[in-house]
Amino acid sequence: xxxxxxHSSHRHYEDENEWGCGSxxxxxxxxxxxxxxxxxxxxxxxxxxxxxxxxxxxREQPSKQFNLHPVLMVAGFITFSGFSxxxxxxxxxxxxxxxxxxxxxxxxxxxxxxxxxxxxxLDSHNLAQPPIPxxxxxxxxxxxxxxxxxxxxxxxxxxxxxxxLCCEGATASFRSALVPIHASFGLTTFMLAIAxxxxxxxxxxxxxxxxxxxxxxxxxxxxxxxxxxxxxxAIVVGYILQRDDFRYRAHILIRTGDL
Amino acid sequence: xxxxxxHSSHRHYEDENEWGCGSxxxxxxxxxxxxxxxxxxxxxxxxxxxxxxxxxxxREQPSKQFNLHPVLMVAGFITFSGFSxxxxxxxxxxxxxxxxxxxxxxxxxxxxxxxxxxxxxLDSHNLAQPPIPxxxxxxxxxxxxxxxxxxxxxxxxxxxxxxxLCCEGATASFRSALVPIHASFGLTTFMLAIAxxxxxxxxxxxxxxxxxxxxxxxxxxxxxxxxxxxxxxAIVVGYILQRDDFRYRAHILIRTGDL
Numbered sequence: 001x002x003x004x005x006x007h008s009s010h011r012h013y014e015d016e017n018e019w020g021c022g023s024x025x026x027x028x029x030x031x032x033x034x035x036x037x038x039x040x041x042x043x044x045x046x047x048x049x050x051x052x053x054x055x056x057x058x059r060e061q062p063s064k065q066f067n068l069h070p071v072l073m074v075a076g077f078i079t080f081s082g083f084s085x086x087x088x089x090x091x092x093x094x095x096x097x098x099x100x101x102x103x104x105x106x107x108x109x110x111x112x113x114x115x116x117x118x119x120x121x122l123d124s125h126n127l128a129q130p131p132i133p134x135x136x137x138x139x140x141x142x143x144x145x146x147x148x149x150x151x152x153x154x155x156x157x158x159x160x161x162x163x164x165l166c167c168e169g170a171t172a173s174f175r176s177a178l179v180p181i182h183a184s185f186g187l188t189t190f191m192l193a194i195a196x197x198x199x200x201x202x203x204x205x206x207x208x209x210x211x212x213x214x215x216x217x218x219x220x221x222x223x224x225x226x227x228x229x230x231x232x233x234a235i236v237v238g239y240i241l242q243r244d245d246f247r248y249r250a251h252i253l254i255r256t257g258d259l
Numbered sequence: 260x261x262x263x264x265x266h267s268s269h270r271h272y273e274d275e276n277e278w279g280c281g282s283x284x285x286x287x288x289x290x291x292x293x294x295x296x297x298x299x300x301x302x303x304x305x306x307x308x309x310x311x312x313x314x315x316x317x318r319e320q321p322s323k324q325f326n327l328h329p330v331l332m333v334a335g336f337i338t339f340s341g342f343s344x345x346x347x348x349x350x351x352x353x354x355x356x357x358x359x360x361x362x363x364x365x366x367x368x369x370x371x372x373x374x375x376x377x378x379x380x381l382d383s384h385n386l387a388q389p390p391i392p393x394x395x396x397x398x399x400x401x402x403x404x405x406x407x408x409x410x411x412x413x414x415x416x417x418x419x420x421x422x423x424l425c426c427e428g429a430t431a432s433f434r435s436a437l438v439p440i441h442a443s444f445g446l447t448t449f450m451l452a453i454a455x456x457x458x459x460x461x462x463x464x465x466x467x468x469x470x471x472x473x474x475x476x477x478x479x480x481x482x483x484x485x486x487x488x489x490x491x492x493a494i495v496v497g498y499i500l501q502r503d504d505f506r507y508r509a510h511i512l513i514r515t516g517d518l
Contacts, residue, residue, distance in 0.1 A: 078441075132473065133473045133474070133475070136472060136473045136474075136475055136479065137461065137464070137483070138457060138460055138461050138464065138482065138483045138486040138487075139457075139461060141483050141486065141487055142457060142486065142487070142490055145487070145490055149494070178503075180501050180503070181498075181501070182499075183501070184497055184498060184501030185494075185497070185498070188493060188494055188497040188498070191450045191453075191454075191493060191497070192490060192493060192494075194450075194454060195450075195453060195454045195457050195493070197456045198398075198401060198454050198457070198458045199458050199460075199461045199486075200397065201397055201398050201458075202398060202458045202461045202462055203461055203465065205396070205397065206462065206465045206466075207338065207465075213392065213395060213396065213484065214392045214396075215392070215395075216392070216395055220395065223397065224396070224397045224400050227397040227400065227401065227458075228397075228400055228401070228404070231401055231451060231454065232406055232452070234447060234450060234451060235408070235444075235447055235451075235479045238443055238444070238446065238447040238450070239440075239443060239444070239447070241381065241443075242439050242440070242442070242443030243400060243439075244439070
């Protein structure tokens with residue numbers, strides 16, 4: 001094992017040297033851009049809700065309770081999930097098991113955000129006077145599909161890549177065969193979350209701004225900017241994930257035996 | 260070349276034999292499902308517009324001219340583009356150059372659809388009494404980003420993978436390095452088209468149905484079903500593209516020299 005580790009660090013050194021200045025520059029630019037967009041879209045949603053929608057409340061003010069919905073859904077489905085996906089490109093030198101655990105923690109942090117965000121919109125509909133029906137809009141249907149896919153991915157990932165580690169050797173080929181499926185559905189879930197977000201933002205803009213939306217009101221521009229930053233995220237995250245060079249070094253991982 | 264061809268068909272035979280019954284079943288199911296969804300979403304959009312929105316017209320009736328927009332955009336960005344992407348998984352035994360040309364033709368067919376669809380919405384806004392402003396909504400911003408990415412991909416793909424074939428040998432490694440970038444941005448463009456579509460459908464449902472949308476009106480269900488069939492397409496196409504087994508056989512292509 002000691003020999004393996006030495007070999008592994010030697011490979012690290014070699015591999016880093018293989019990357020030219022251009023690759024490092026490209027890697028840094030796209031990872032920084034993705035991080036700025038992940039935090040920026042959440043910050044902008046927070047700003048929008050505080051500045052234009054009157055901030056937060058719980059059940060005593062259902063219309064303000066609603067405001068928890070966009071902020072928590074962007075936090076859970078976009079920011080936490082996005083960073084969780086990018087961990088496999090950002091933590092390029094840590095042991096794979098640590099990256100896996102951190103990936104699980106980030107996704108686990110997304111769960112309460114999504115759950116409270118979901119509860120907030122249900123409450124704000126049910127407690128409104130008169131009550132607003134649930135699950136009639138395309139946004140809510142897409143949201144349900146996204147939550148379902150997220151839950152399947154979490155449970156599937158947890159069992160396949162963490163629990164099955166108990167029989168490490170016997171399940172290695174099975175687990176490695178599942179990686180591309182989990183990764184592909186992970187990216188698809190992220191893209192669906194963005195589709196859910198842009199349909200939700202469109203809904204809220206039309207309900208809230210009505211005629212003012214078409215006169216390029218300040219709030220309308222802020223809402224559109226949140227949507228476009230999510231679209232930019234789809235492009236940047238899609239680009240980062242396809243770049244094989246940015247990938248966690250699978251050949252080292254297999255050698256050190258913590259796949 | 261004759262020897263190469265013989266070698267190539269021998270490999271085809273071998274590879275097909277390697278696929279078990281399960282792989283063929285999975286391949287058939289997902290490709291048929293994707294095709295049904297690609298045609299079904301277009302058919303359903305057509306049905307919605309004819310049945311609930313009064314059908315089509317040109318400039319004499321701007322409100323009906325608008326109806327060309329959803330149908331042509333779904334035809335161009337979803338159906339033609341989707342089949343064009345899937346060609347690389349459907350035509351698994353043709354020569355690569357024919358698949359490439361067909362891919363170009365399908366994308367070229369999408370161009371007039373998108374152009375006329377874009378003109379239709381501009382006209383329907385500008386000729387309305389009073390005129391409706393353009394490019395104020397999130398849907399229109401996402402649509403512009405998607406059209407831009409589509410145009411870049413088309414021009415980039417045309418020059419890189421068809422024009423550069425004039426110096427086939429000299430550009431082979433350059434072209435093969437560009438393939439994953441073109442493929443990744445292609446999938447991203449398809450996903451953005453779906454995001455644009457669901458935000459557009461949400462907008463139209465709220466404008467057109469208003470209070471009836473929340474009472475689960477028939478038209479609302481039809482609009483949501485179009486949106487959900489597009490979301491299902493995102494999942495199915497994302498799944499098909501990540502399956503390496505479904506990929507066009509690159510190792511044969513390199514041997515026969517028509518990369």
